[in-house]
Amino acid sequence: MITIELDSGSPGGAEAVLGAPVLAAVAVHAACAVPGVRRTEPGLVGLLSSAVRQARHRVRGLAPAPVEGVRVRVAGDRVRLAVAVSVSGPAMRVGQAVQRAVATAVAEQAGVSGVDVEVSIVDIEVE
Amino acid sequence: MAVNGTSSEYLLPCGRDVDEVWSGLGEPVDVHERDCPHCRATRGSLLVLRDVTRELADDETEPSRDLTGRIMAAVRADLRRHDLLPLPTPEPGSLEVSAQAVAAVVRFAADGVAGVRARRCRVTAGAAAGALAVELNLAVSYHGFVRHLLDDVRDRVESAVGARIGVRLERLDLVLDDLYEDG
Numbered sequence: 010m011i012t013i014e015l016d017s018g019s020p021g022g023a024e025a026v027l028g029a030p031v032l033a034a035v036a037v038h039a040a041c042a043v044p045g046v047r048r049t050e051p052g053l054v055g056l057l058s059s060a061v062r063q064a065r066h067r068v069r070g071l072a073p074a075p076v077e078g079v080r081v082r083v084a085g086d087r088v089r090l091a092v093a094v095s096v097s098g099p100a101m102r103v104g105q106a107v108q109r110a111v112a113t114a115v116a117e118q119a120g121v122s123g124v125d126v127e128v129s130i131v132d133i134e135v136e
Numbered sequence: 137m138a139v140n141g142t143s144s145e146y147l148l149p150c151g152r153d154v155d156e157v158w159s160g161l162g163e164p165v166d167v168h169e170r171d172c173p174h175c176r177a178t179r180g181s182l183l184v185l186r187d188v189t190r191e192l193a194d195d196e197t198e199p200s201r202d203l204t205g206r207i208m209a210a211v212r213a214d215l216r217r218h219d220l221l222p223l224p225t226p227e228p229g230s231l232e233v234s235a236q237a238v239a240a241v242v243r244f245a246a247d248g249v250a251g252v253r254a255r256r257c258r259v260t261a262g263a264a265a266g267a268l269a270v271e272l273n274l275a276v277s278y279h280g281f282v283r284h285l286l287d288d289v290r291d292r293v294e295s296a297v298g299a300r301i302g303v304r305l306e307r308l309d310l311v312l313d314d315l316y317e318d319g
Contacts, residue, residue, distance in 0.1 A: 089229070
C-alpha cells in the first residue's frame, strides 16, 4: 500500500498519514461530479482490487467508497493521480474540468496540494 | 511528503492483522485467538466469507449481466489505454484520449451521411500540438454515389471532431474502398 505522509506541523513529531484509497476515493467522487463525465473506468486489475477491497470491508459491515478508475502513484515529493473516464460531453473541455475538479478536491478535502492529475478518456458516448 | 511502504490497514484492536487471521483459517486456533473477542469475531466472519466464496466459485450458472458488463468494460478500458493521444491542457498533469474513442466519433459522423458506411478508421496525433489526423475508409451506396458525397462526409467528420473532442482536425484522408448495392 502506498501511504502519503502529510506535513502536519504538529508538536512532538506527530504525523498524519493518508492511504492511497483515500485520495482515490476523493478523486473518483470529484471526477464523477463533473458534468459530461459518465463514469470512471477501471481496468481489470482495478476491478479485481476493488472486489477484494469490498470483500474485506464487508467483514466489518462497511461499504467502501468507490475508488475504481483512479490509480495513485507517489514519486519523491510528487503525487500523481491517473484518472480514466468515459465522457459524453466535449472530451477536451470535460477532461480539463476533471483535472481541475480532482486537484481542487484533493487539496481541499485531503490537504494534498500540487498533485498531477493525468486524465485518460477511454470512451466517448456518441448518442 | 514521503512514501511509507508499510501495510497496516486492517489491524484489529488487539494488534493482529486481518490478513494474519485469514491465513490461519485452515489451522487450529492458537491461545490468543481462542481468548480474544476481536479475533474470534473476525475468524467467524472470515469463515462465512470463505464458504460464500467457495459457493460462488462452484456455481456454474452464468454471472449476472451487470458483472459481465463491468468485466467487459474493464477489458475495453485496458485495451484503450494502449492507444492514447495527447490533448492540450493548461492544468498540471496530462490529458489524453483513446484513438479508438475518437475513431468511434468519426465513424458515427460518417455513417450519418445517407448512403455512407464507415469502415476502418485510423487516428493519429497531428504535427501541431493537440491536432489530430484521420484516415477513414468508406463504402458508399452505388445509387447514392455522387461527387459531393465525400465533401458531406468531410464536413460532418470535421464538425463532429470539433464538437465531440474539442480539437482541430489537421488532416482527413478519405479512402473510398467500395460501392455497395442497397438491399
